Amino acid sequence: MPNQDTGSFTWTSCEDCDDKKRVAIKENAVAVGISQCKKLMKMFETSVPGSDGLNRPDILGREALQKWVGGCEDLIxxxxxxxxxxxVAGPTGSGKTSxxxxxxxxxxxxxxxxxxxATAVACKIAYNYDMRTNYKFRATVTFRTKMDLTKQLDLFFEDMRGRDELRKRGTSSAEDYEALRNANANLKPTFEMIRTVFGLGEKDLVSxxxxxxxxSKTDVGKLLGKTKSYHGGDVDELSEKIKPYMDSTTAKHTKSGQEFAAWPLVDKVELFVRSEILRNGVVLVDLPGLADSVESRAAVAERYFSKLAATLIVSPARRAADDSTSVKLMEDHQELRMKLDGRFHHRSYCVAVSMIDHIDRASATRSRDVKSNSVLQRLIEEEKVLKSKKKDKEGQLKAGKKELAGIGSKTKQSGTTPRGVSKGKYSVAKHKRQRKSQLATIAKLKREVDDLEGNLKALDGHITFLCVKARNEFLEDRIQHDFEQRQAQIAVNDDGLKATYNGRVSICPISAKAFWPCVLDEERLAGFPDSRYSGIPNLTRWIRNATLPxxxxxxxxxxxxxxxxxxxxxxxxxxxxxQNRLHASSSWIEAHVFPSTYTTLEESLGKCWKTLNSRAKKCNPLLDRKDSLENCQNECLExxxxxxxxxxQDDTEAAKIHWLTYQANIQRKGLKFVSNTTDQGCLQYSWMEDLANVLLKTLVGDWNQALNIDIPELATGTHEAIDMLWASFTKRLQISVEETLPELLPFxxxxxxxLDLVKEGVKDEVRQALKDISKGASEVHQDLVKEIQxxxxxxxxxxxxxxxxxxxxxxxxxxAAFAQKSGRKMFNAAFDNMRAQLKSNxxxxxxxxENISKVAVQKVKGHISMLLNNALLPETKVxxxxxxxxKLQHDVRNALLQWDLEWKVPEADCDADAGENTESVAIPKEYVCKVDLDEETADDEYEKSDDDDNNNGEDGDGDDDDDDSDTEDGSYIGDD
Known part of the structure; x- marks a missing residue:
């Protein structure tokens, strides 16, 4: 079998494709390659026995094949x-979970x-690769440690003592009264936890x-620090098992224990499901917020935050619309960290404006923008006309039904009967003619009412759509304006990145409530005729696109x-x-022909690395102390x-903090503290982050340029150097063989x-190593808060x-005295610590x-070992x-032919959104709702009732007037 032509593989020749198509091709190729590797590994498992202890020649190349299998296992x-x-983050009630x-x-x-x-626990959701039937859905639940719970309870009892101290003072000032209410509100979450888990009330806790x-409850101790695993064959089965850890469901958590709700004891949950959005490594992380009152949960969220490739903020439309100030979606500290990590742009940051179906149409249509929308005003007027027509037709229909009900009795009371026709016969005939005429009139009116109802429903949907659209545009403009100002703090000089840092943020209006009726084929919400209008497909596309790099x-x-x-x-x-294999000693060749060239390769790579390392160090943004640190002292005091x-932002007398709240912040050593106030909702204090931000703001520009732009660019020049040294290496390899064993040269x-494939792998690993410097830097600024604390x-x-x-x-x-006296020292120390950490990175x-060099040489040796095993005759023939x-080589060649074919002519894209048209999932700009009115089947029960009469049998006189099931008083069965 000749060497494969790598240039003809779809994944090596797809660079001109658009991003989604290109990545889909490559991910498909990965799936094919891993599948084929597994087949070959299974083949070797049954065909390549291990050592049997006998001193026999290794004709198969057992050691080389086992190394190959080990490499495949590591790769998989x-x-x-x-x-x-x-x-995925968002406030309580934002619709994030939905x-x-x-x-x-x-x-x-x-x-x-x-x-x-639901919002208290970080939940990580990844793709489930376990193909066992009963493991289609899996979950692991990790519980808090005893140390962490003890910390929370210690703080709780301290806060309770502070509250009681305030009570004892007996002051009646408005400030103390408000502080007392706030203290109770702050204690409430832990009170609820204690009541939920331990079943105790406040009176029980006094002493x-x-x-x-x-x-007081030994079962609690049995859960702390533990991890539980669950699985199920369907979503309901798993959901039922993990329910006690994600909502307030009570359950027994030990064999002999009591029932209680254990969710307050959970740190994090990991779910594994087979969902299309999770394919190819996408992992959704439901973040409870970094300001969680439980320190361990905040720490879990913090660890996740530093590793995010993209961030999605869910903000409810109504709340955003009612907020008269700039839409504040993220804490300053989180925002700064995103800027430092190069993630504060539309490709990595998205605002999902949720619950867009929650709109008051009457209120929306009174807004200034809506009133100036001529199309919308025309539809509203048309709706008024149709409502009036419908009301008239419904009145006519009601009168028609009433008239129909009295036709029978009126007919029997009518005048004379024609000669030769019996009175009963004549009354029935006249009754039927009148009834048929009236039924036709009623059916026509019913169709007209139904048509008007359908048109009104379509109009309502269209009007609602336009109102939702107008509000979406208003919110998008506000959020875009806010984001543009925030991103402007990052100076980007690289032309290639200006398209990314363009002052825009991704915004996806969505409605989970409107999505499900479309998927389940149920009654749609007004204004959302298909799933695209819900925005969920568009948000899915953004997530898939955000993870492409x-x-x-x-x-x-x-x-x-x-x-x-x-x-x-x-x-x-x-x-x-x-037919051309050589008589030569493999061990002699490996000992005398190749070692010097291996050494030369390693030395050449070492020189290249020395240059790269020197250039990388120059990109360290903290090499020298920044002059801007001079200003940190003054800012610290502020x-x-x-x-x-x-x-x-408010330093008025009315905005002064109460001593009890100030004390609570001190007790938490300046870490995040959420105060539940009665007049302003939740107020978040983050003293240490406030100080960290002073320093980070002075670094963000240089940091972003150095670590997210300059460092990755070093790969280009290094790749060129690797190409040159590799060409020299392969030339030297050929010369060495020609001088010592020329017969081996054609092989x-x-x-x-x-061997050039090994080189391409080296270049890729260098690129990844440089990227890891940038990733590692995120851990440096992550520790700044603790260092200042x-x-x-x-x-x-x-x-x-x-x-x-x-x-x-x-x-x-x-x-304040400490800030005045030691503020500069604090920032200097924090800067020095960051610099030391970044230098270590x-x-x-x-x-x-160096490891890349060693692996490269090992891979080259692996290729040479495979070459010698096949090109040389065994020294001892068995x-x-x-x-x-x-036989094994024959089977392997057949498998490789299939592998080669599938890489050259892939059957299909394995990525669900490959080749997806952007417009096909975006929320449509125009409202299109097809109203299906089938004229042939629109006849109602009145006409069916009439048809039934015509099939009741003959009356015996040979005419067309069939006898029917009329009652004696002229009414008929089935009349409304």
Whole structure:
């Protein structure tokens, strides 16, 4: 079998395709390659026995084949573990969970009934590769640790003591009264947790400690720190099993324990389902928010946030529309981190405006924009006319039915009977003629009413659509304007990235409620005639598109490795070498012909890495202390002073913070604290993040340029250097063989193209190593908050010692004094720590590059081993093993032919959205709703009743007047 022509593979010749098509082709090729690898591995498993302890020659090349299989297993494992994370965040009541269910295609997978429970736990949802019938849906539930729960309870009892202290003071000021209510509101979440898990009320806790509480229910201790796994054959089966951990359902969690709701004890849930949106490594992460009052949950969300490739914020349309201020979708600290990580742009950040079906039509049509919409006004007027017509027709229909009911009795009371016709016969005939005429009139009126009803329904849908569209456009303009200002803080000089950092953010209006009737073929919501109008298909497309870069990087890496596996096993199974094999010692050749060239290759790569490492270090944005740190001192004092107010933008007397809230922040050492106030809803305090932001704002521009633009660009020049040194290496390899064993040269020249595949893998690994520097940098700024907090802890402890009258002012003075005296030192220390961490991140590059060299040499050795095993005659001939080898090589060649064919002529795209037309899933700009009115089948029960009469049998006189089932008083069965 000749070497495959890699240029004819669809995945090597698809660079001119659009992004989705190109990635789909590559992911299809990955699926094919892994499937074929598994077939070959199974073949070797049954055909290549292990060592039997006998001293026999290894004619099969058992060791080389086992290494090949090991390489394939590692490759498959890496592919299975790959995931590109998309974070989904949003406030309670935003419809986030319903949105996730719609995206996944499972209406009841994630519970939406208990908002508190559903939003408290980070939930990771990935594709399920387990093909077993009973494992179609899987889940793992990880519980909080005892240390974490103890921390929460310790804080709770401290806050309760502070609340009780305020009660004892007995002051009646409005501020104290408000603070007392706020304190109760702040205690409430943990009170609810204690009531839910331990079954105790506030009165039971008065004399208890954390230790007493934890000891009151032993089943709680049995769950803490544990992980439970569940599986099921259908979504309902799994949903029922994990229900107690995602909503308020009570259950027994140990064999002999009591029933209680355990969701407050859960840290995170991981789900594995077969959903199209999750194919090829897409992972959705339902983030409960980084300000969770439970520290461990906030930490889980924090860890996920630093690894996200894309972020989706779900914001309800009505809430956004009612907000008169700029739409604030993300905390400043999170926003800064996205900017530092190069994720603050429309390809990685999306706002899903949810619940767009929640609209008051009457209110919407009174807005200024709607009133100026001539099309909408025309439709509204047309609706008024049709409603009037419908009312008239309904009146006529009601009168017609009433007249029909009296036809029988009126007919029998009418005048004389014609000569020769019996009175009864004449009355029946006249009755039937009148009834038929009236039935026809009623049927016509009924059709007209139905037509008007259908037209009114279509008009209502069209008007609702236009109202929703107008509100969507209003919100999009507001969000775009807000985002443009925020992104402008990032200076982008690279022309290639200006299209990405274009001041725009992706916005996807959606309605999960409108989506399901379209999917389930039920009655549609007004204004949403098919699933596209719900926006869910459009949001699905954005998620798939947002993950394309990461998915393509992964596909490229896997394909390089698969191609190397293909080529290596192809070398081992070549048939055309059979007649020309050489008499030579494989061990002698490996010891004397190739080692020097391997050493030269490693040395050449080492020189290349030295240059690359030197260039990379120059891109470190924290090499020198920034002059802007001079300004951090003043900003630090401003920030610290702002802690005395509820809102950093409001320093009025009315906005001053209460001593109890100030104390709560100190007790939490300045980490995030959500205060549940009665007048302003939830207020979030994040003192340490406020200080971290002061430093990060001075770094964001240089950081983004260096780590997200300059570092990745180093790959281009390095790839050119690798091409040059590799050409030199293969030339030296040929010279070495020609000088020592020229008979082997024709065989080697056949394998040279395969060695070039190793080179392409090296280039890909270098690109990935540089990308890892940028990824590793996100961990550096992630730790900044904790580093700053360390400097403040002694001051917080000292301030808490201030008690009694004026303690708030004393605490504020203590904290302000530290900011004044040590603010600059704090920022210098934080900067130095960041610089050291970032340097450590850069310092990992040399070892990574060295490992790339070692792996490259090992792969080259693997190709040479396969070459020698097939090109050389065995030193000791064993006919039985020779025959086994020939048969195995024949089977392998057939498998490789199929593999080669499927890479050259793929059967179909495996990506569900490959080749998808952008317009086909976007929310239509115009309203199109087909009203089906079948004139032939529109006749109602009145006409059917008349037809039934005509089939009742003859009356015996031979005329067309059939006898019927009239009652004696002239009425008929079936009249309304």
């Amino acid at each position: 494992r890496r592919h299975r573990d790959f995931g590109v994370l998309v974070g 949105t996730l269910n719609a995206l996944l295609g499972f209406n009841e997978l994630l519970p939406t009934s208990n908002q508190e429970a 208890m400690t954390t230790k007493d509480l934890l000891g 990461e998915r393509e990087d992964h596909a490229n890496t896997v394909l390089h490795d698969l191609n190397n596996c293909f080529s290596m096993i192809q070398t081992w199974s070549r048939k055309e070498w059979g 920030v610290v002073n702002s802690w005395s107010y509820k809102n950093t 080697l020249e056949d394998v040279i193209p395969s 360390k400097k403040w802890v002694p001051t917080f402890r000292a301030s808490l010692k201030e008690k009694g009258k004026h303690s708030l002012r004393k605490r504020q003075d203590t904290i 850069f310092d990992r590059l040399p070892n990574t590059l 006919e039985e093993e020779e025959e086994a080898k020939l």
